[in-house]
Amino acid sequence: MNPDEVEFLAEKQLISIIPTFNSNVIHLISGDVGPFRASLPVRVPLWMAINLKQQRKCKIQPPDWMNIEQLEELKEEEKRSKTFVKMPSEHYMIEAKLLLNYATDDISRADEIRTIIKDIWDIRMSKIRSSVDTLVRNAGFYATVDHLTLMEINTMRPLLPHALDQVYRMKKAQSTRLPTQSTTLSLLNSSHRGSSLSS
Amino acid sequence: MSLQSYTPNYFSIDDILASQERCPCKFIVDIPKLGRLNPSAESNDLKAGTTLELPMWLAEHLSAGRHPIIAVELPRIYKEAYREILKADACAVDLHKLGLYFYEHGLYVKQFDARGDVSKILLETFQVRFRQLMDLANNIGSDPAVQDRLDSLERKLFKEGHAARTRLNTWLTDSGTPIEAAAMVINHKKRKRVDVEDII
Numbered sequence: 001m002n003p004d005e006v007e008f009l010a011e012k013q014l015i016s017i018i019p020t021f022n023s024n025v026i027h028l029i030s031g032d033v034g035p036f037r038a039s040l041p042v043r044v045p046l047w048m049a050i051n052l053k054q055q056r057k058c059k060i061q062p063p064d065w066m067n068i069e070q071l072e073e074l075k076e077e078e079k080r081s082k083t084f085v086k087m088p089s090e091h092y093m094i095e096a097k098l099l100l101n102y103a104t105d106d107i108s109r110a111d112e113i114r115t116i117i118k119d120i121w122d123i124r125m126s127k128i129r130s131s132v133d134t135l136v137r138n139a140g141f142y143a144t145v146d147h148l149t150l151m152e153i154n155t156m157r158p159l160l161p162h163a164l165d166q167v168y169r170m171k172k173a174q175s176t177r178l179p180t181q182s183t184t185l186s187l188l189n190s191s192h193r194g195s196s197l198s199s
Numbered sequence: 200m201s202l203q204s205y206t207p208n209y210f211s212i213d214d215i216l217a218s219q220e221r222c223p224c225k226f227i228v229d230i231p232k233l234g235r236l237n238p239s240a241e242s243n244d245l246k247a248g249t250t251l252e253l254p255m256w257l258a259e260h261l262s263a264g265r266h267p268i269i270a271v272e273l274p275r276i277y278k279e280a281y282r283e284i285l286k287a288d289a290c291a292v293d294l295h296k297l298g299l300y301f302y303e304h305g306l307y308v309k310q311f312d313a314r315g316d317v318s319k320i321l322l323e324t325f326q327v328r329f330r331q332l333m334d335l336a337n338n339i340g341s342d343p344a345v346q347d348r349l350d351s352l353e354r355k356l357f358k359e360g361h362a363a364r365t366r367l368n369t370w371l372t373d374s375g376t377p378i379e380a381a382a383m384v385i386n387h388k389k390r391k392r393v394d395v396e397d398i399i
Binding site: 002003004007097129132133136137139154155157158159161162163165166167169170171173174 | 204205206302306309315318319321322325326327329330332333336337352356359360363364366367369370371
C-alpha cells in the first residue's frame with residue numbers, strides 16, 4: 001500500500017475540535033457530524049478537522065496522548081521492552097504528522113513532540129528490521145507481532161512478503177524431489193493465495 | 200507496484216531466460232549427425248562420452264525418461280568448492296558474477312543433485328543475504344552500483360523494496376507544502392506572459 005493510502009485510512013480517526021462557527025448537523029456517507037456550536041467542543045474526523053483548521057474555522061484539541069510527559073514515558077518503555085509497546089493510537093504517526101504540520105499553534109511544545117515521536121518511530125523501525133531479519137534467517141513462516149500500527153506494517157511491504165514467498169519456494173523445492181509441471185502449478189496457486197493476503 | 204512476487208510460470212520471461220542457462224552434460228549414447236554441436240570434434244556424429252554445455256530446457260528433457268540420452272552434471276557454481284565459499288560468507292559473494300539467475304537456475308539444477316545440497320545452499324544463501332538486501336533497499340540515495348552484486352531474483356526484490364521505501368520517505372519528509380505548478384508548466388516557454396502592471 002502507498003503511505004498516502006494509509007494516511008487516507010487514518011484520517012477517519014475522530015478528533016475533537018472547538019469550532020468558531022455555528023452550523024447544523026452535516027450528513028456524510030461515513031456518518032453525521034455536528035452540530036457545530038461556536039466554542040463547544042465537537043468530535044469530527046481528522047480530515048475535516050484539518051480542513052476546517054486550514055480555513056481558520058476551528059481550534060484543534062490535540063489528543064490526550066500528545067503531551068511531552070506521556071510520550072517521554074512511552075519512549076522509555078519502548079527502549080526497555082524487547083517487544084513492541086502498545087501505542088496510544090492506531091495511527092499515531094499519521095495523526096502526529098498531520099497535526100504537527102497543520103495545527104502547530106494548537107499544540108504546546110510542538111517541536112519537542114515532533115522529536116520524541118520521531119524517536120519512538122525510529123526505535124520501533126529498528127526493532128522491525130531486526131525481527132524481520134530473524135524471521136527470514138530462521139525460515140519461519142509466521143511471527144506474532146502485537147501492537148504494530150498499520151503504517152509500520154506497511155513499511156515492510158512488499159519486501160518481506162515477497163522474500164518469504166521466495167523462501168517458501170526454495171523450501172518447497174528442498175522437500176520435493178523432482179519438480180514437475182504439477183508442482184510448479186501448485187506453487188503458483190499457493191503463492192497467489194499467499195500474496196493476495198500479504199499485499 | 201507489482202502485488203505478486205515472482206513465481207515461475209509458462210509465460211514468465213524470467214523463467215524462460217533462467218532455463219537458458221547452461222550446464223555441463225555428458226552424452227551417454229552416440230548421436231548420429233549431430234557432430235556440429237561439438238565445435239572441437241570433426242566427425243559427423245556425436246560420440247558417447249563427450250561433454251557439452253547444454254541449456255537447461257534441453258538438458259532437462261534429454262536426461263529424463265526411461266532412456267536418458269545425457270547425464271547432467273552440476274554446473275561449476277553449484278559444486279562443492281563454490282558451496283563452501285557461499286557457506287563461509289554469502290554476503291561477500293558477487294552473485295551476479297556467478298550467474299544472472301543464480302537462484303532460478305539453482306532450482307532447476309537441484310533435480311540433478313541427489314543429495315539435496317544445492318537446494319540447501321540456495322535457501323541458506325538467500326536467508327543470509329536477505330539482511331544485506333533489506334538494508335540496501337532501505338537506504339535511500341544508495342548509488343545504483345550496489346545492485347551489481349545481486350542476482351536477478353534479489354534485484355527484483357530490491358527494486359520493489361526500494362520503490363516502497365522511497366514512497367515512505369517522501370511521505371515522511373513532505374510536510375504539507377502548498378501545491379505548486381509542475382516544473383514543466385513553469386518552464387514552459389510558450390506560456391502567455393501576464394503583464395502584472397496591466398492587472399493592477
